[in-house]
Amino acid sequence: MTDAHNNPNYAIGELMVSAIARQMGTHDHDWAAVGAYSQLPMASMKLARMLYAPNLWWLAGGGGAINSTSKLVQSTSDHRVMRGAEYMMNMEDIVDIEMWRFNRGRENVVGVVGGIQIDRRGSCNMVAVGDYENPTVRGVGTVGLAFGVSFTLVYFFTMHHNKQVFVEEVDFVSAAGHTERRAEHVPPACIGAQKVFTPLGVFDFAPDSDKTKTMRVVSLHPGVTLEEVRDKTGFDLIIPDHIGQTDEPSEQELTLIRDVIDPDGILKTLRISR
Amino acid sequence: MTDAHNNPNYAIGELMVSAIARQMGTHDHDWAAVGAYSQLPMASMKLARMLYAPNLWWLAGGGGAINSTSKLVQSTSDHRVMRGAEYMMNMEDIVDIEMWRFNRGRENVVGVVGGIQIDRRGSCNMVAVGDYENPTVRGVGTVGLAFGVSFTLVYFFTMHHNKQVFVEEVDFVSAAGHTERRAEHVPPACIGAQKVFTPLGVFDFAPDSDKTKTMRVVSLHPGVTLEEVRDKTGFDLIIPDHIGQTDEPSEQELTLIRDVIDPDGILKTLRISR
């Protein structure tokens, strides 16, 4: 078994891009949004449109470019991202989608976003670690994460997998996971957190009561053990009978990533850690 | 005394354009909106910018052109109006101004609009003559006249001056004049109906109580008598001690109107009647 983190054939970021792109293959004809600091999902969207979901519509964050075909740059709001885009959204356009697409019932609206703190229920915190009035870490703010109660599905990706990121319960709910509060208030057409892509594996959410769900292991990346995942996660994951191994990126995927999507090699510079 | 309606030197429409343009001279640096079916005020705006108010910003109706420099056409929403414009508003842009500019306190926001029925207090009706549920005439609808409670000032122009247009009290208040209801509800920064330009003369509104105003004669067009105005108005006008004669259009104004603003002679085809 190869260790994705030390594999001579591909970088861990390339494996994650492949995994997210294949997931996007289930969203042909859907609409997906990527936030800032999102080189991994940006590359995934480009790869998905080439191979798995040619009818996917996607937004590169606050910069507003729809269906960008530019090469990868650091920032989703860099003006180079607008090259070859089909439309430039302003913030009103973005919030129009952020707020109520769950009511339209035509296509799924999907977010692929990072999180500073993610808990067992898939709630996400961007505001404060510790007491809200006296935080030990003041976070950046809730940004666009309100879409957690309006988008059809939310996928998380993280650049690190440790107990600082994956906590029992977030201190501030920027995006609502599969909590009782969600069950009480959020329209069911808005399904919420669907999967989490980390440097160690892929996870989803399974019911642990009538109204709530807990994060569950789906597959581990090559070379990763279940023990390591448990050690680095701040809560008890649901462990299913069968745990797969995340598929490695194909030659075709790697060629497209390196030659077309990311010729400057930005993915290889990302500080992704276990 | 010449009769403007039979004056060999200019058409009555040209006189009205001149009068409205000179009025706009008091609105340099202000913002003015013109509705549909508005050839007279469109020509006036163009003339005003050349002669009296070079810093006036104006909107040609729902078509959205700001500061158009095209020649006069029939419709404010004709695409030919966008030639030489500085910006193209969509309806959201227009309603943004329509609804609350009275709160900004920077410049006056002015509407120059027609009316199917206008009453002594300057209320205007575009919806229904007679009982609302069983109208004798169903009008076109309130359109943008809600700005009567948000714009700083409203100027009316009419193509006819008769008792069908000028009534004691409108049957439906599309735009609120100087009524007790206005005094009770509308912020004072929104002053409301300011003047009325008709084929017979120019009128303003003078207080007739603590809270209300009534239409008052300012000037009569050349050849028009006070008796004729009274006969053709469905309520008692306030008659001041001094009534002026509306200034005739100057040679410079007529040259600009005929050679630059309206080379196709649309103003001369308007069916303006006393």
Place this chain on the structure above:
Amino acid sequence: MDPIFLNGKKRQSKLGTLEDAAAMIKDGTQLAFGGLHSHNGPMALIRQIIRQGTKDLHLIANVSAGMPADILIGAECVDTVTVCYIGMEHLGFAPRFRKAAEEKKIRIIDGDEIYYVLGLKAGAVGMPFVPYPPGHEARDNPIYEKTYKRTIDPYTGKEIIVSPAIRPDVAILHVPRADIYGNVVHLGSVVADDLLAKASTHTIVTCDEIVTNDSIRADPHRTTIPGHYIDMVVHVPYGAHPLSCHGIYNHDEDHIKSYVKADITTYLDEYVYGVKGHFEYLEKFGIEHLMGLREQV
């Protein structure tokens, strides 16, 4: 410039026919249409909607509606109409709307530009209603029209007027240009076409010209509606006639005048029921006449 599509997958065209589009509009549909006055109305599609015998529409007339609303009402397709303005601009009243209203054959919701535009904005963004600033109590729409309500502004404690969010079932637009994926380029006024696409569950565009996706990507700032809002694109040259298509041809003022004066049954027999499709309709006018409308002197 669109990426290479591999694995045998292809991006799918949204092209359809006028018949396909009209079939999306069922009896009872809440139907909105774009443009304003004699400009940019989806007239060819409206004629097809009449031709297929659609009934009981709740028509959400555009901000200044003329012939599109009048002909649908005249053809007895309409049960309810949300009105800002229905008239013929400098050509006077819209005769079939006026008649149907005075004879109480249609139900009227008396809105205005705020009711319509901010209602659509609320519909687009998911706000449940539109709260009004003080002042609108002084006019009659919020008094007579029963879909306005009242609630409390919790920042002042005062009662305020509100109007409902508007979420049409289907919006139909005629635009100058679109690509086969639904990306739209207006050459003249956008009016509320962009907002209609956002607020409506389904949106159909008919267009005068189909352009390449490359031309869209060459200047994304000129795209006025992104294709993800568009369900179907129908290529219909002169699809707005006798209205204008901004940037391509002027409105046919003489024909609109003759429509206003015509007996509506005779008019529909000749121009709607009496022709099999859009090009047969255009043949009634001839190429010289239609090309003449492009003169923008």
Place this chain on the structure above:
Amino acid sequence: MDPIFLNGKKRQSKLGTLEDAAAMIKDGTQLAFGGLHSHNGPMALIRQIIRQGTKDLHLIANVSAGMPADILIGAECVDTVTVCYIGMEHLGFAPRFRKAAEEKKIRIIDGDEIYYVLGLKAGAVGMPFVPYPPGHEARDNPIYEKTYKRTIDPYTGKEIIVSPAIRPDVAILHVPRADIYGNVVHLGSVVADDLLAKASTHTIVTCDEIVTNDSIRADPHRTTIPGHYIDMVVHVPYGAHPLSCHGIYNHDEDHIKSYVKADITTYLDEYVYGVKGHFEYLEKFGIEHLMGLREQV
């Protein structure tokens, strides 16, 4: 193409200097700024605001604010900040914001993109507040942040969340192009710059390039903000540096990295207080470096 102005009257230019512009921002002003992340921030004007010693600002940070918010907080100009996001994107936390927040030296209003964008929309159009659809009860912003309120949706009878209209005293924007009358052309992202101009009592634009009014009139569809919203235009080449000006130059990532790591007092002494004006600031970087930022490979 602008009409001939006769009678000796002339259309007045709105051009001013950075000093004129900064003087419009008094102590205690509710100040909003445009752009997002490391893009299109009015940095030269912000440096002048710091240089003039402005205090007690209520900063309404843009939808994803980085250095513009961080440096104003670091220079102790800010009393209160409305936050969607303040951070340095892939470069981590915004250190002076984080420190001031953790030490409780600033008051924070914890909004998000909806609170900010629809708050500005309400401010622009005069709606007294923003009504929310169901669902937002499940997250914490409307619980912890006390400027959210509740009211009744009269169409359902149910209690809903609302947030306030936002009406900044002054908005400051850096844009690629403007004419002397304030008409703005963005070459890249508009973000919420257009909305800020509508919602704010006063708006100042700094721009990299002054263009002729003729070029504005040649293509009015490309105008992104009409000049009637703009109080003053300041011509400031590289006025966004070290941020990007979309369509003209990239952000100066190395300098922004060094800003994040720097001692803030030393940084301000060198780049703000230690230079007399904007061109002296630019001289610190040199022409070769600045021209290099224009490379858009």
